Amino acid sequence: MTVAWVDTVLQGLLLGGLYALFATGLSLIFGVMRIVNLAHGDLSILAAFLAVVVVETLGLNPFLALVLVAPLMAALGYALQTLVLNRLLGQGILPPILVTFGFSIIIQNALLETFSADSRRLNPGGIETASLALGSGLAIGWFPFITLAVAVLILVSLQLLISRMSVGRAFRATSDDQETAELMGIDNRRLYGLAMALSLGIVAVAGVFLGIRTTFTFSSGPDRLLFAFEAVIIGGLGSLWGTLVGGAVLGVAQTVGAKMSPGWGILTGHLVFLAVLLLRPQGLFAKARRSA
Amino acid sequence: MEPARFRIERTTGASRGGLACAGLALIVLASLPAWGGPSSMRILVEFIALLVLAQMWNLLAGYAGLVSIGQQAYVGLGGYALIVLADDLGVNPFLAVPLAGVITAVFALPTAALVFRFHGGYFAVGTWAIAEVYRLLIANTPVLGRGSGRTLKAVFPLARETREVTTYVLALAIGVVALVAVYAFLRSRYGLGLMAIRDSEPASETLGVDVFRTKLVVYLGVAFGTGVTGALIYLNLLRISPDAAFSINWTAYTIFIVVIGGLGSLEGPLVGTALFFVVRELLSDYGAWYMILLGGLAVGVMLAYPRGLWGIVAERWDLHFFPIQRRVRLGEEEFAPRPPAR
DSSP states (O other): OHHHHHHHHHHHHHHHHHHHHHHHHHHHHHHHHSOOOTTHHHHHHHHHHHHHHHHHHHOOOHHHHHHHHHHHHHHHHHHIIIIIGGGGTTSOSHHHHHHHHHHHHHHHHHHHHHHOSOOBOOOOSSTTTOEEEEETTEEEEHHHHHHHHHHHHHHHHHHHHHHHSHHHHHHHHHHHOHHHHHHTTOOHHHHHHHHHHHHHHHHHHHHHHHHHHSOBOTTOHHHHHHHHHHHHHHHOTTOHHHHHHHHHHHHHHHHHHHHHOGGGHHHHHHHHHHHHHHHOTTOTTOOSSOOO | OOOOOEEEEOOOHHHHHHHHHHHHHHHHHHTHHHHSOHHHHHHHHHHHHHHHHHHHHIIIIIITOOOOSOTHHHHHHHHHHHHIIIIISOOOHHHHHHHHHHHHHHHHHHHHHHHTTOOHHHHHHHHHHHHHHHHHHHHTOGGGTGGGOEEOOTTTTSOHHHHHHHHHHHHHHHHHHHHHHHHHHHHSHHHHHHHHHHHOHHHHHHTTOOHHHHHHHHHHHHHHHHHHHHHHHHHHHOEEOHHHHTOHHHHHHHHHHHHHHOTTOSHHHHHHHHHHHHHHHHTTTSTTHHHHHHHHHHHHHHHHOTTHHHHHHHHHHOOOSSOOSOEEEETSSOOOOOOOOO
16 A cells, blocks of 8 residues: 555656656746747657657667657757747747747647547657566656656756856846847847757657657647646746756656546646645745746 | 817727628628528627637737636636536526626636736746646536536527527627627726736836736636637537537637737737638638648738738728727817816
8 A cells, every 4th residue: 555655656756757858948948038938848749740750761769769859859949949939039928929829739730630630659669668676566667767867867968058058158148138148249049049949859858758658649739838837837937956846746746646536647736736836836946036 | 388289089980980880780690590591690609709709818918918828718617607507507598608707707716816926928828727727627527527528408498490599699699798898998997007008017007007906807807708608609519528618729719810810909800700710611621721721820920910910901091990099189179188087
């Protein structure tokens, strides 16, 4: 009985790794340019479908397919930002919301028309079912463990990039004060393109990992956006490590909820999010400065 | 110094023409049951429902700056409120439609307490998340039929023609009341305050506009209107399920209609709704392509003409059928300034 609950919490924590991957890209974009990409979830599903195409045509392992899919998504992100979203800068909050929402609906319906409504899954050849025994009846799956490790690796790299590298310094400067950063010679438009490229590169990893973990359809995107958003809010805006904690809290809430009653998994996650919003709106790990 | 000669213009030739056209259209539409078939009435109910949803969202996003992506919550709540009121509590189904709006507005109050903590893009995702919460709660409630939903049985004893004509007349009434209410609200001093908030929130606050209260009133009013429309939609369809009633598509249709037609005008949603129906009918054999086309059109309009198709018309010909703005005409007739009202 107790072992079963410990196991549930453990699975939830590992699931949190996947949610942190989704949340990081969203958080990065909001941090740098103060916009929310409503097509975030659908772009991750697009990446998963691209991986399906790569796997089916080249016969590659889905992990290897990422070598193609992640740069492709990053390039798409750069193009999307520099060709479309940059044109909306300085026009207020409404245009970026509506344009990214438009893309969300376009991507969903284009996926429906291209790949039909059938659910798909990526098969990495056995690792998705392999598990590691921890003793006393507990075991963790290798794949959820790898997902969490990759999430931590990406967060550490991102943290290093933001704190140590010149592009990271430019991200921070733009995030603090866009106009002054521009006066100091930072090319905002190119920088925003890079941030979106980075975000969609990470989202590609998240989408492919999701596709290995579970089945997905053309309409799986919005839920991914909502989970990412909830992880960001639970963890606290502007905090990279908060996203990991937020993802873990959401993951545990969902697995525990699902164990209590099968229909209540996702709903419990949402309710925990609402409870955090009500009781601690700044999130669990908020920075002192808060602007949303 | 001679006082400046000016007058404040609120009514134009076009607006008198617009009123006459609207009156004429109403007479034609009101007589439809006498000469039109049931299919034309059904499609008009749908047209009116989308038009009201668009007007409501336009008020919320285009005027109050509350860009909600979660209005499907109120379509769904309105629809389910209709079923519960009519089938479980024995209320007359047609009377239940406006009551469903009241119930929806009651749900909107605690919802507002949560989503008003967000601004901008996070408000948009927050409203979307709450709509999902409502969908999942209803999909887990046995008396509401769980995931498979319910059928409106209260209208079964009625003759089919009676039901169709009454639904149509009710829809027409809802459409007229919604248009008049939005128009009257925007022309009132509250509407003026609302537009001041849209243009600059801090400036309007210093001038004495209660920003929070104004936004809350608009949010609740729009939830009421959206809930009534949700009830109307399911009075027309008779069959409800959580996935359909709380579908993001309700908000997608609405946003595409308003953005393409013209955000921040009353004429825009009318133009947008008409275009939506034309595109959908033309592409009815091509699956989801009409959504891709409309989405692309909305993105294109947002990039090139942020004021939408009606914005282009209004700008080029200075045409305003339903003018909301006050315009100063200099050197025309004398205007005696009144002491400022409190």
